[in-house]
Amino acid sequence: xxxxxxxxxxxxxxxxxxxxxxxxxxxxxxxxxxxxxxxxxxxxxxxxxxxxxxxxxxxxxxxxxxxxxxxxxxxxxxxxxxxxxxxxxxxxxxxxxxxxxxxxxxxxxxxxxxxxxxxxxxxxxxxxxxxxxxxxxxxxxxxxxxxxxxxxxxxxxxxxxxxxxxxxxxxxxxxxxxxxxxxxxxxxxxxxxxxxxxxxxxxxxxxxxxxxxxxxxxxxxx
Numbered sequence: 301x302x303x304x305x306x307x308x309x310x311x312x313x314x315x316x317x318x319x320x321x322x323x324x325x326x327x328x329x330x331x332x333x334x335x336x337x338x339x340x341x342x343x344x345x346x347x348x349x350x351x352x353x354x355x356x357x358x359x360x361x362x363x364x365x366x367x368x369x370x371x372x373x374x375x376x377x378x379x380x381x382x383x384x385x386x387x388x389x390x391x392x393x394x395x396x397x398x399x400x401x402x403x404x405x406x407x408x409x410x411x412x413x414x415x416x417x418x419x420x421x422x423x424x425x426x427x428x429x430x431x432x433x434x435x436x437x438x439x440x441x442x443x444x445x446x447x448x449x450x451x452x453x454x455x456x457x458x459x460x461x462x463x464x465x466x467x468x469x470x471x472x473x474x475x476x477x478x479x480x481x482x483x484x485x486x487x488x489x490x491x492x493x494x495x496x497x498x499x500x501x502x503x504x505x506x507x508x509x510x511x512x513x514x515x516x517x518x519x520x521x522x
Contacts, residue, residue, distance in 0.1 A: 340372040346383035347375050347396040356402045365409060403452040413445035419456040423447065 343366075347354050357375060360366060366373040378386065380397035387395050407414035419440065420433040430449055434441045435456070463471075481488045489495065 338370070340367055340370050342372045342374065343394065344374045344376055344392040345394050345396050346378040346386060346392045348378065348380050348383070350377070354396060356406060357396055360409075403450060407450040410450065413449040415443050415445055415449055415451045418451050418453045421451060421453070421457070 345357065347357055350358065361373050361375060375396075376392060378392070380395070383392065383395040383397055386392040403416060404414055415430070415432040415434065417434045418432040419435050422431040422433075424430065425447075428447055429444055430447050430451070431442060431444045432451060434443055435454060481491060
């Protein structure tokens, strides 16, 4: 009676072995799975000039920030009027001449609190916070955020401080100290015209004004 039981056990083992070998054959015969990578999205951005006002776009493009976000950016120099038309016609995707978004974009990229239109900045290093008076249609909004934070100011931050008459008179008696590069701990070869990254290729005075002739009378007289 034990012999049929052994045959059944051996049959089960053969079946399991066949299934295992079949699985190995199938797994070796399948092509390797290649993980698909989504290519970056092509974006054409119109910029009016390569000035400091639009420096953030070029720095972000040079540092690869756009590519890190899956964007293949193509900056295109274009006049703002033409850029607006090009957006409507589909020749470009975005018009970079629309300002006011650089600060928010940089703050989002760096993960920092964003405080805009600041007329006054009041940092509190002890508490690790900064308070800002932001211009609003009704006056000022008081905003507070933990530091570090990104703050965009207004022209009110650069309000000139006019000297008083007393200060002007006191300035005349002050000694003006003249210090050399060595006094400041600077290498003379690292400063000055030899180390400058820009070069003055020439200079000239503006043309002198021409002779002026004053004509008095009516058009009929001439």
